[in-house]
Amino acid sequence: MALVLPGRSSLVHSVSDVVHWSLSTVVFALTLPARLEALLVSVERLVARISQIAENADRVVVGAASVTVRAETLIEAVEQTSDIAQQLLELYEPIAVQLAPLAARFADDLSESEVTAAITLIDKLPELTERVTAVLPILATLDSVSPEVHELLGVVKDLKQAIVGVPGFHFFRKRGENRPG
Template sequence: MRLPVPGPRDVMSLLERGGDQVEAVIGAVPRMLTLLDDAERLLVRASGAIERVREVTEAANVVVVRVGGVVDDAQVQVGRVTTLMDGLEPSLTRLQPTLETLADTTHPDEVKALVRLVDQLPVLTERVEQDVVPILGTLGSVAPDVHDLLTVARELNDMLAKLPGMGRIRRRIDEQEGEDDTDATVR
C-alpha cells in the first residue's frame, strides 16, 4: 500500500486553513481571558456569600440555643403557674361574686382611706397593746368599785332629798335639764 505524500499544494492549503484556525484561536484568547476574569469575580462573590451564610448559620445556631433555654425556663414557669392556678381556682371561683360586688361598690376615696388605715396599723397595734389592753385587764377590779360609788351616790341623793328646800332646787334642776335637752334636740 502506498502512502499518500502531501504535495506542496496540500501543505500550502493546510497552512492556509491552519492559519485561519490559529487566528480564530488567537481571537478567542481575549474572550477566554474575559471569561476567566468573570469566573474569578464570581468565585470571589460566591466565597463572600458562602462566608455570610456561615456567619448567619452560626448566629442562628446561637439564637436557637438561647431560644431553647428560654423555652425550657418558660415551661418551668408554666408548670408553676398551672399548679398555683389549680390550687387557687376553687377559692377564686367562690370569691368572684364578692369581688365583683366589691369592685362595683368601692369608691377610689375609700381605697385611699383603707391604704392610709393599713399604713397606720403598726402604730394602732402598739397603742392598743400598751394602753388599751392594760386598762381592759383592770376593768374586772374596777367594776365593784364603780358599783360601790353608785350606791354611795344614791344614798347621798336620798339624804339630800330629805333636807328642807331641796325639793324646789331639785325641780328647778330638772326643769333646766329639760330645757337643755330641748335646745340640744333643736340644734
C-alpha cells in the same frame, strides 16, 4: 520506489486542499492568542464572580451560625420559662379550681361603690394601723381595770345612798333642779 502521481487535476486539487488547509491552520494559529486572551479574560471574570459568590456564601454561613446560636439561646430561655410556667400551673391549678366559684360569686355581688369603699379603706390602712397600735396597750390593761371600776361603782352607789339619807338633802336637790343651766 517510484512515486506514482495520480491524475494532474486530482493532484492540483489535493495541493489546493493542502494549501487551503495550511492557510486555515495559519489563520487559526494567528488568531489563537487573541482567542486565548479573550478566554482567559472570561475565565478571570468567572473566577472573580465565583470568588464573590463564595464570599457572599461565607457571610451567609456566618450569619446563619449567629442566628442559630441566638435561636438556641432563645429556645433555652423559652424552655426554662415553660418549665417555670408548668410548675406554677401545677402549684396553683388546684387552688384556682377551688376558688373559681367563690371568685365568680364575689365578682357578681361586688358593686362599684363597694370597690370605691375598699380602695378608700386600703388608702387609710397605714393611719388606721398606727392608731390601733397606739390603742392596743390600753385595751390590754382593761381586763385588770374592770374589777376596780365595779368596785368604784359600788362605792358611788353607797355614797349616793348616804347623801340621800342626809337631812335636808331633798331640799338642795329640788333647788338645784329649779336653777337654769
